[in-house]
Amino acid sequence: MRIESDPKLDFKDVLIRPKRSTLGSRSEVDIKRHFDFKWSGQSFDGVPIMAANMDGVGTLSMARAFHKQGDGLGVCLTKHYSVDQLVDFFTSDAADSAWYSVGIAERDMEKLEAVLKKLPSENINKLCIDVANGYSERFGDFLKTMREKYPNKTIMAGNVVTGEMTEELILCGADIVKVGIGPGSVCTTRKMTGVGYPQLSATIECADAAHGLGGLVCADGGCTVPGDIAKAFGAGADFVMLGGMLAGHDQCEGEIVATETGQKFCTFYGMSSDTAMERHSGGVAEYRASEGKTVRVRHRGDVNDRTMQDILGGLRSTCTYVGATQLKELSKRTTFIMVGQQINNVFGES
Ligand code: 5GP
Numbered sequence: 001m002r003i004e005s006d007p008k009l010d011f012k013d014v015l016i017r018p019k020r021s022t023l024g025s026r027s028e029v030d031i032k033r034h035f036d037f038k039w040s041g042q043s044f045d046g047v048p049i050m051a052a053n054m055d056g057v058g059t060l061s062m063a064r065a066f067h068k069q070g071d072g073l074g075v076c077l078t079k080h081y082s083v084d085q086l087v088d089f090f091t092s093d094a095a096d097s098a099w100y101s102v103g104i105a106e107r108d109m110e111k112l113e114a115v116l117k118k119l120p121s122e123n124i125n126k127l128c129i130d131v132a133n134g135y136s137e138r139f140g141d142f143l144k145t146m147r148e149k150y151p152n153k154t155i156m157a158g159n160v161v162t163g164e165m166t167e168e169l170i171l172c173g174a175d176i177v178k179v180g181i182g183p184g185s186v187c188t189t190r191k192m193t194g195v196g197y198p199q200l201s202a203t204i205e206c207a208d209a210a211h212g213l214g215g216l217v218c219a220d221g222g223c224t225v226p227g228d229i230a231k232a233f234g235a236g237a238d239f240v241m242l243g244g245m246l247a248g249h250d251q252c253e254g255e256i257v258a259t260e261t262g263q264k265f266c267t268f269y270g271m272s273s274d275t276a277m278e279r280h281s282g283g284v285a286e287y288r289a290s291e292g293k294t295v296r297v298r299h300r301g302d303v304n305d306r307t308m309q310d311i312l313g314g315l316r317s318t319c320t321y322v323g324a325t326q327l328k329e330l331s332k333r334t335t336f337i338m339v340g341q342q343i344n345n346v347f348g349e350s
Pocket of ligand 1: 052053054132159180182183184185186187188189220221222223241242243244245269270271272273291292293
C-alpha cells in the first residue's frame with residue numbers, strides 16, 4: 001500500500017485569478033479552436049464542447065440542434081440507436097456534429113460495421129470508444145485494432161485519469177483521450193468502489209502527458225456551471241464533455257412531465273444506473289452493482305436558447321478576465337488559486 005500526499009484538486013477547490021487585459025469586450029474573444037489530429041489526419045474547427053453519450057443528452061435531436069447552432073459543437077451519440085436510425089442520421093447534414101460511440105463488446109463492432117456497410121465510409125469520421133474503466137489491457141488491444149482498421153477516422157478513447165495511461169492510449173492510436181473517473185453528476189463510482197481522481201488535477205496531468213505526444217484530451221464530467229468549463233480549459237483540456245449541464249432540454253428525446261403547479265421535469269440517469277440497465281440490458285447483471293443514479297431535472301426548453309448562451313458567454317467572459325483573445329491562450333494565461341476547504345487541507349487546519 002502507498003499513499004500519495006500531494007493535493008489533488010477538483011473544480012470547486014480553485015478559482016482563476018484575473019490578469020491585466022487589453023481586451024475591450026467579450027465579443028472580441030474567439031472561443032473556436034483548430035486542431036489537427038495526431039493519427040487520423042483529420043482536423044477540427046469549432047467550439048470544443050460536446051454532449052456526453054448519455055440518454056437524454058447524446059441524442060440525434062441534440063446533434064441536429066448543435067448543427068443548427070453553427071459553432072461546431074459536438075455530440076457523442078448514445079450507443080442505443082438502431083442501425084436504420086444511424087444510417088439515416090449519418091446521411092444528413094447534421095452528421096458533421098456527431099461522434100459515433102462504440103463499446104468494446106462484439107455486438108458494438110457488428111453494429112458499427114452494419115452501419116458503415118450502408119454508407120460511404122467517410123460519413124462517419126469520428127469514433128468515440130468508451131468504457132467506464134480505460135485501464136484494462138483488453139481496451140488497449142481493442143483500440144489498437146480499431147486504429148489499424150480505421151486509420152483515417154478520428155478516435156477518442158477513455159476513460160482514464162492518469163498521465164501514464166493517457167500516453168499509453170495515445171500510443172495505441174487515440175487522437176483524443178477522454179479523462180474522468182467518478183466526477184459525473186449522476187455517477188456513483190466513487191461511492192460504490194472508492195475509486196476516482198479529482199477532475200481538475202486529472203485534467204492537468206493527462207493534458208500534460210497527451211500534449212507531450214501530440215495528442216489531445218477531452219475532460220469528461222464534473223462540470224456543473226459555466227465556470228467549471230472555463231476551469232477545465234484553463235487546466236489544459238482541449239475538449240470538454242457535458243452530461244448534466246445539457247440534460248432537461250427539448251432535445252432530450254424523453255418524457256417531459258408537468259406537475260400540478262405547471263413546473264416541467266425530465267428524468268436523467270447515469271448510463272450504469274439501474275434505470276439505464278433496465279432500459280437497455282434487461283436489468284442489472286447479477287455480478288455487478290449499479291454505478292449511476294437517477295434524478296429529476298427541471299425542463300429548460302431549447303438547448304440553444306439560454307443554456308448554450310450562458311455556457312459560451314461565460315467562457316468568453318473568462319477569457320476577457322485573464323486577457324486571452326482566443327480560447328487557445330486560456331490555459332497559458334490561467335493561474336489557479338486554491339480556495340476554501342482545500343487550503344485548510346493543505347495547510348493542516350481543521
Ligand atoms: P456530468 O457532465 O453529468 O457531470 O458527467 C457526464 C459523464 O459522466 C459522462 O460523459 C460519463 O463519462 C459519466 N457517466 C455517465 N453515466 C454514468 C454512470 O452511470 N456511472 C458513472 N460512473 N459515470 C457515468
